[in-house]
Amino acid sequence: MQKPPKFVLDGQGPLFKQIGRAVTEQILKGRYKQGERLPSEAELTDIFSTSRQTVNKAITELAKHGLVERNRRAGTVVSWQFQERFVLPLRDVADDLEQSSQVYEYRILERKIVRNGKNGIRWSALPSGSKLLYLQTLHLADGLPVQLETRYINYDTFPDIEQETFADIPPSKWLLLNIPWSEVDHAIRATNATEELAQKLGVRLGTSCLVVDRQTFHRGKPITFVHMVYPGDRFSIKGRFNLETGQDWPQS
Numbered sequence: 317m318q319k320p321p322k323f324v325l326d327g328q329g330p331l332f333k334q335i336g337r338a339v340t341e342q343i344l345k346g347r348y349k350q351g352e353r354l355p356s357e358a359e360l361t362d363i364f365s366t367s368r369q370t371v372n373k374a375i376t377e378l379a380k381h382g383l384v385e386r387n388r389r390a391g392t393v394v395s396w397q398f399q400e401r402f403v404l405p406l407r408d409v410a411d412d413l414e415q416s417s418q419v420y421e422y423r424i425l426e427r428k429i430v431r432n433g434k435n436g437i438r439w440s441a442l443p444s445g446s447k448l449l450y451l452q453t454l455h456l457a458d459g460l461p462v463q464l465e466t467r468y469i470n471y472d473t474f475p476d477i478e479q480e481t482f483a484d485i486p487p488s489k490w491l492l493l494n495i496p497w498s499e500v501d502h503a504i505r506a507t508n509a510t511e512e513l514a515q516k517l518g519v520r521l522g523t524s525c526l527v528v529d530r531q532t533f534h535r536g537k538p539i540t541f542v543h544m545v546y547p548g549d550r551f552s553i554k555g556r557f558n559l560e561t562g563q564d565w566p567q568s
Contacts, residue, residue: 323363335364335374340383343394350499354384354392396499396535409455409463410489418457422486425516426452429471429478439468441531441538447471449478451487454516461517467542473534491532491540499533507545517547524548 323338325331339360342348355363360371375392378384385395413420430437433444442448448468455463467487469477474495482490509523517525526546532539 325364331364331366332370332373332377335360335366335371336377339374339378343383348394350394350396352394353390354394356391410486413455413457413462419459421456423454423456424451424482424487425454426450430468437468439538439541441533441541442470451482453487455486462546464513464516464545465542466544467540469540470538473537473539488542495534495539497532497534497539499536501531503529506548509547513545517545519547
């Protein structure tokens, strides 16, 4: 039988802030999953040996910041959208570049319907043979390539996507605006530009690049898998969240 999570206060600042951080830590560690119920306020009052008012203030702040949701029947549960703040920001490259006053443009280099498990395509979240829309998009800032995006979209998520031309909006932004998500997985690593990458990104062979692999899901159903490559000297991804203020600052 799994032991219940151990909440630890850090001794810094007001008690309700400490309680908020202690609860947040257990959520980020995966001890409480999205949609899973947290201990009741009465239980937390006993756990932290404090007043119900202090616990209520802590949970109210977490709810305001979007980490938890309060429901009279279900109690307090982990928000389905908490990763939007607490994981690498799920943002569109176009928004990041426009915020930095750079001229953004994109080019769809390739588009086709493919099948999972064939021709070297392997997306473990879907069974072999699943129908996918494949897109390769080049994103540019002030005329320079800053991201090569290779994306697979689960056709079952939105069958009408085959008719979407993406003439006025890039695939990444279209997905954020049209298909809800509740879970995102990231893997980040570095690589050196191959001959093909170097040609598409306009860099020298062997140039250091940042690679981000991302999968998004909605209530367990796979939506999209995307492989993004950034020239190391042209683009960076940063994100910061302050539990004290509820503000985050994704930057590029």
